[in-house]
């Protein structure tokens with residue numbers, strides 16, 4: 001059982017994922033370099049070059065990245081190319097399918113480029129042995145493969161509340177369980193990719209994370225936590241339900257991303273790694289125009305797109321689930337509008353580019 005059914009579908013994730021694209025843009029030059037040096041031997045039937053993106057959601061950002069890779073690859077070779085866009089089986093793939101064939105032909109305006117969608121968990125093997133030359137994952141591997149604890153009584157997210165809010169608690173023992181799960185997940189992801197990649201193939205892992213001074217989880221989970229506490233105070237959920245609910249994501253440091261690679265003895269070398277802050281369009285717009293209502297709406301839609309499915313799973317037995325969910329996000333939007341300084345948002349991203357070694 002995976003920890004989420006996916007993002008909010010029907011185009012909602014696509015419309016509210018500009019911050020994720022901004023975080024991806026920082027590492028696109030890494031991809032250019034990786035593609036320039038990719039070995040072009042091996043691969044699938046007919047010498048097909050395999051490219052796969054794991055955690056593609058509705059596909060807008062996934063296709064944008066793949067367009068760039070395909071173009072760079074086409075400058076190097078005429079061999080057939082397969083782009084694979086993968087996410088959980090419960091993900092809403094419908095926009096991805098229509099956007100892959102916008103005018104009845106491939107979105108990748110180059111000859112001999114084929115595309116497929118694969119449903120499955122990125123922590124499992126999903127593709128044939130040695131069929132991939134490049135694997136990517138963006139803003140996704142922070143979702144756990146499983147919920148390692150049944151309850152998180154003091155807060156709704158494993159990294160705990162921000163210093164600004166301080167509202168809630170995750171104990172050091174609880175935190176350690178989540179850190180261990182995150183480490184295990186990186187190893188599982190790379191073990192699967194090690195089997196799928198040709199020797200010399202590349203993996204780019206990019207995800208929301210934490211630096212010495214800031215964490216992506218700060219602000220946005222504080223406001224969600226405060227909104228859920230409000231619905232509890234209003235009697236719409238009880239304390240036991242609050243204590244059993246948490247968003248199963250983890251913001252790693254770069255060290256937590258790269259350490260398991262060496263510790264698990266996986267056949268990868270690290271070519272590049274970085275921690276950086278990505279510019280967030282709704283934060284920049286607010287700084288420029290001071291439109292607080294638009295900021296509160298965009299901020300709420302941004303986090304709603306990736307938290308709503310988990311909220312629905314957590315309260316699935318609730319008699320008025322739709323109205324409960326609307327209530328939570330309406331409260332989150334109101335809380336941001338009332339006190340934006342209480343929920344500052346910074347997009348901290350971490351990334352590593354790896355090479356699959358021969359062994």
Ligand SMILES: C[S@@+](CC[C@H](N)C(=O)[O-])C[C@H]1O[C@@H](n2cnc3c(N)ncnc32)[C@H](O)[C@@H]1O
Nearest residue numbers: 006020055057061087088121122138139140143
């Ligand atoms: C925040 S979205 C990122 C989407 C896209 N990569 C981007 O950067 O805009 C996270 C995605 O990871 C997916 N995801 C979560 N757990 C997963 C798993 N175990 N295997 C594959 N995808 C997963 C979710 O369904 C969701 O589509």
